[in-house]
Amino acid sequence: MLYDSVIAPFVEFEFMRRAFIGTLALAIGAGPVGVFLMLRRMSLMGDAMSHAILPGAAIGFLLSGLSLFAMTAGGLIAGFVVAVLAGLVARTTELKEDASLAAFFLLSLALGVTIVSLRGSNVDLLHFLFGSVLALDNPTLILITAITSLSLVVLALIWRPLVLECVDPSFLRSVSRAGAPAHIAFLALVVMNLVGGFHALGTLLAVGLMMLPAAVARFWARDITAMIVIAVATGIVSGFAGLLLSFHAGVPAGPAIILTAGVLYVGSVIFGRVGGLVRHLLPRRHLEA
Amino acid sequence: MIAGRVALILLAALVATGPAAAQDKIRTIASFSILGDLVKNVGGDRVEVATLIGPNGNAHVYEPSPADSRRVADATVVFVNGLGFEGWLGRLVRASGTRAEIVVASTGVSPRSSASATRLGDDKTDPHAWQSVANAKRYVSNIRDALIKADPAGAGVYKANATAYQARLDALDREVRDVVAGIAPARRRVITSHNAFGYFQDAYGVAFSAPQGMSSEAEASAQDVARIIAQIRNERISAVFLENVTDARLVTLIARETGTRIGGTLYSDALTDAKGAAPSYIDLIRHNVRQLAAALGS
Numbered sequence: 001m002l003y004d005s006v007i008a009p010f011v012e013f014e015f016m017r018r019a020f021i022g023t024l025a026l027a028i029g030a031g032p033v034g035v036f037l038m039l040r041r042m043s044l045m046g047d048a049m050s051h052a053i054l055p056g057a058a059i060g061f062l063l064s065g066l067s068l069f070a071m072t073a074g075g076l077i078a079g080f081v082v083a084v085l086a087g088l089v090a091r092t093t094e095l096k097e098d099a100s101l102a103a104f105f106l107l108s109l110a111l112g113v114t115i116v117s118l119r120g121s122n123v124d125l126l127h128f129l130f131g132s133v134l135a136l137d138n139p140t141l142i143l144i145t146a147i148t149s150l151s152l153v154v155l156a157l158i159w160r161p162l163v164l165e166c167v168d169p170s171f172l173r174s175v176s177r178a179g180a181p182a183h184i185a186f187l188a189l190v191v192m193n194l195v196g197g198f199h200a201l202g203t204l205l206a207v208g209l210m211m212l213p214a215a216v217a218r219f220w221a222r223d224i225t226a227m228i229v230i231a232v233a234t235g236i237v238s239g240f241a242g243l244l245l246s247f248h249a250g251v252p253a254g255p256a257i258i259l260t261a262g263v264l265y266v267g268s269v270i271f272g273r274v275g276g277l278v279r280h281l282l283p284r285r286h287l288e289a
Numbered sequence: 290m291i292a293g294r295v296a297l298i299l300l301a302a303l304v305a306t307g308p309a310a311a312q313d314k315i316r317t318i319a320s321f322s323i324l325g326d327l328v329k330n331v332g333g334d335r336v337e338v339a340t341l342i343g344p345n346g347n348a349h350v351y352e353p354s355p356a357d358s359r360r361v362a363d364a365t366v367v368f369v370n371g372l373g374f375e376g377w378l379g380r381l382v383r384a385s386g387t388r389a390e391i392v393v394a395s396t397g398v399s400p401r402s403s404a405s406a407t408r409l410g411d412d413k414t415d416p417h418a419w420q421s422v423a424n425a426k427r428y429v430s431n432i433r434d435a436l437i438k439a440d441p442a443g444a445g446v447y448k449a450n451a452t453a454y455q456a457r458l459d460a461l462d463r464e465v466r467d468v469v470a471g472i473a474p475a476r477r478r479v480i481t482s483h484n485a486f487g488y489f490q491d492a493y494g495v496a497f498s499a500p501q502g503m504s505s506e507a508e509a510s511a512q513d514v515a516r517i518i519a520q521i522r523n524e525r526i527s528a529v530f531l532e533n534v535t536d537a538r539l540v541t542l543i544a545r546e547t548g549t550r551i552g553g554t555l556y557s558d559a560l561t562d563a564k565g566a567a568p569s570y571i572d573l574i575r576h577n578v579r580q581l582a583a584a585l586g587s
Contacts, residue, residue, distance in 0.1 A: 014514055014546045117354055134514050135539035243511055252508035 027235025029148030034214035039166040050083040053113025073200030079191040118138040120281040130202040147196040158182040208258040219272025322560040344562040361385040374416035392435040394428040415518040422494035423460040480529040485557035528552035528584035552584030
């Protein structure tokens with residue numbers, strides 16, 4: 001019975017196995033990135049990025065037609081340019097990072113719409129570019145697993161300055177000059193994970209599996225390492241349960257996975273050990289126990 | 290001050306250069322490329338046709354641009370498919386303030402609802418009526434009548450053009466039936482990416498299934514995909530087809546998983562450009578039926 005409803009769909013259908021491997025890879029790569037984004041108060045960067053890549057995708061489209069590879073490569077470049085420019089402005093001027101990112105992604109979006117309409121084409125480029133978790137072919141799977149592997153290696157390399165910068169940026173600045181390079185490398189990781197995720201799974205899943213697990217983790221741990229472990233686990237559980245929900249209830253797969261993560265999030269907001277509502281409203285009882 | 294004046298002068302210049310050129314022809318708009326081709330065939334030299342959704346465009350996810358709005362405002366007649374195909378059109382027409390006649394080309398076609406009406410939200414009208422050639426003939430009659438109403442002086446031309454074109458459509462209809470008759474009845478089953486061939490199915494007896502439902506905007510669920518895969522296995526469906534307006538990845542993956550052949554590309558909602566395989570409506574139907582015959586015949 002349990003086998004039939006939980007395991008059998010994955011045994012019987014290859015596309016289910018592929019979908020699960022895809023979400024697994026995304027959860028492992030995007031989870032840690034999401035935790036750092038959240039700690040830096042840049043949680044909305046994912047949505048900004050889904051618009052910022054348009055000019056790159058459009059130029060890729062102009063150069064080589066509806067080629068997914070060219071459009072994704074263009075999107076990567078555009079996203080990286082926007083992220084780095086926003087980061088540089090935030091580091092060298094008074095403007096905070098969220099505001100400078102907002103400025104640059106809007107400029108980028110406007111530029112993208114202009115480029116698309118120059119061609120006079122009404123093909124909805126981004127609709128075409130964004131993939132679906134149910135349609136993961138080999139190149140796409142290799143792309144996201146490669147991005148995940150690279151993310152983990154780079155995160156390990158820039159771990160110390162990155163953590164320090166989240167916690168105490170002025171201390172880091174006084175003892176080391178690794179802050180800026182680490183920041184740029186981190187932004188590159190964000191863009192890579194997001195654009196790869198858009199290409200493979202669509203915007204909702206790529207952004208959702210990055211930020212919702214991070215928000216869940218915030219309610220259960222104080223320490224960054226523990227947060228990352230919880231975020232990755234949340235992402236994996238959401239992916240697995242969401243795919244089953246989509247299989248049995250006929251809900252579209254991307255929304256099903258994100259809604260599952262959303263249920264975990266709401267549960268964490270209420271019952272979370274670190275600053276959850278129950279803890280917050282009934283502090284005495286917990287102290288007595 | 291000076292900057293303000295310059296801006297005003299520029300604005301005036303823009304207004305002055307607005308509508309010009311081609312005053313002698315009747316200006317018409319067709320909402321998408323296939324309909325545009327039909328209007329061209331009836332209107333001939335007397336009519337200028339602009340299409341809002343060009344070759345290889347997808348009407349389900351189209352967004353009108355300001356230039357489109359201006360073209361609609363300038364037009365005398367606007368041809369639309371109807372049957373819920375152009376959901377965005379009402380707002381575009383209202384916003385443009387046009388006084389053009391809006392002609393629903395599918396008027397008189399008997400609408401069909403989706404084959405999988407058991408699924409929630411799927412029991413709406415199927416807009417892809419042009420996939421049956423008999424319906425296209427009805428479109429042509431409606432276009433002829435609308436053009437005569439807008440330009441009575443050209444009535445003779447429009448009638449002659451429509452009759453000649455409908456004769457070609459009759460020949461096309463016979464051709465499609467001949468080709469389908471050559472395919473063994475048990476093999477007349479195919480998978481496409483979105484459900485656009487219901488009218489073709491009803492008219493010519495080739496069964497189509499699609500994971501994505503009728504609008505290419507909807508996202509497939511794992512259940513839909515599993516259902517299609519089970520169906521391919523159980524019914525021994527022999528070929529899956531791609532479409533020019535949707536992402537091919539999902540259908541390609543289904544073909545791989547079931548070991549089914551990819552039969553080629555079918556053209557559903559849009560023509561191709563002049564270099565493509567289906568630059569006109571007749572080419573489109575002919576291309577589709579040949580692809581079907583090639584994949585299912587052997």
